[in-house]
Every structure is written in C-alpha cells, then in structure tokens.
Amino acid sequence: MAVLLIAEDDEDIARVLVRVFKRAGLTVLRASDGQAALEMILLERPDAVLTDLGMPRMDGWALIEAVRGHPEVQDTPMAILSGHLHPGDPRAETAKVCAILLKPCPNDRLLATMTGLIEAGPHGHDSTQVSCYSDMPVSV
Numbered sequence: 001m002a003v004l005l006i007a008e009d010d011e012d013i014a015r016v017l018v019r020v021f022k023r024a025g026l027t028v029l030r031a032s033d034g035q036a037a038l039e040m041i042l043l044e045r046p047d048a049v050l051t052d053l054g055m056p057r058m059d060g061w062a063l064i065e066a067v068r069g070h071p072e073v074q075d076t077p078m079a080i081l082s083g084h085l086h087p088g089d090p091r092a093e094t095a096k097v098c099a100i101l102l103k104p105c106p107n108d109r110l111l112a113t114m115t116g117l118i119e120a121g122p123h124g125h126d127s128t129q130v131s132c133y134s135d136m137p138v139s140v
Contacts, residue, residue: 002118005029005046007037007063008081009055013103017050017081020107021114034058038066041073048077048117050110054084061091068096068125075122079113081105096125 004026008014014030021028029044031037035057041049049067053060060080068074078096083103085092092100098120099113 001025001027002048002115003027003029003044003046004114004118005031005037005040005044005049007031007034007049007051007055007060009033009052013052017110020110024111024115026114026118032056034060034063034066037063041067041076042070045073046076047121048079048114050079050081050114053080053082061095064095064097075124077117077120077123079117081110098125 004021006014006017006021006028008017008030009032014032018028018030029040029046031040033055034051037049037051038058051060051063058066060082064078067076067078077098079099079101080095080097081101081103085100085102098117101110101113
C-alpha cells in the first residue's frame with residue numbers, strides 16, 4: 001500500500017486530508033511541523049509528501065530544501081498545498097516540487113495529483129522541468 005506523508009499544522013485541515021487519502025486506500029502519516037515531517041521522511045521513506053508552507057519549527061520551504069538536499073530521499077515526489085502562496089511568488093519558481101495546489105483544493109484534484117505522483121515514483125527535480133500538476137506555473 002502506498003504511503004503518503006502530510007505535513008500540516010492546522011488540526012482541522014490535517015484531519016480532513018488524512019480522511020480523504022485514507023478513504024482512497026493510502027497509508028497516511030501526519031506531521032504537525034516541518035521538523036517532525038523531515039524526521040518521518042528519513043525514517044519511514046513515504047512514497048510522496050504533501051506539505052503546507054506556514055508551519056512551526058521548520059516551514060514548508062525549509063522542509064522541501066532539506067529533503068532535496070538529502071541524498072537518500074531527494075527524489076521523493078513532493079507537493080505544496082497552501083492558502084498563502086500567491087501567483088508570481090519567486091520561491092515557487094525554484095522550489096523543486098512536483099505540484100503546487102492552492103487551498104481550498106477539491107478532493108478529487110488532491111487525490112488525482114498525489115496518486116499521480118505516487119505512480120510516477122521517485123524522480124529527479126532540476127530547474128528545467130515544468131510541473132503538469134500545478135495550479136500555478138512552476139519549474140521543478
């Protein structure tokens with residue numbers, strides 16, 4: 001069974017996300033901040049990661065950077081789910097993520113995106129690739 005890690009500090013949003021993905025048959029791990037998410041990623045090696053950006057201890061940007069900089073997990077598919085990212089944010093251009101989804105995001109889009117990333121499996125993330133999953137333009 002595929003394993004998805006969700007990094008989300010808002011309890012209500014996390015609860016909904018966990019339920020949506022569990023109902024779809026995924027094993028779901030949940031971390032309430034970026035530092036806990038990084039520790040779980042290194043320990044559990046999930047098939048994909050869905051992260052919020054604004055979190056305590058380590059935000060989503062730092063989490064993405066830490067994962068991409070770690071040779072054992074750097075090819076893990078990662079997606080951002082945020083309500084605070086604006087079109088044209090320069091960080092989105094260099095984030096090296098597979099998808100950027102904006103809150104609120106319909107459940108079917110969340111599922112399609114994350115299952116597509118899980119099916120794609122581990123892959124490189126250089127600055128020349130363009131994501132086909134994003135709500136906004138992004139180079140990954």
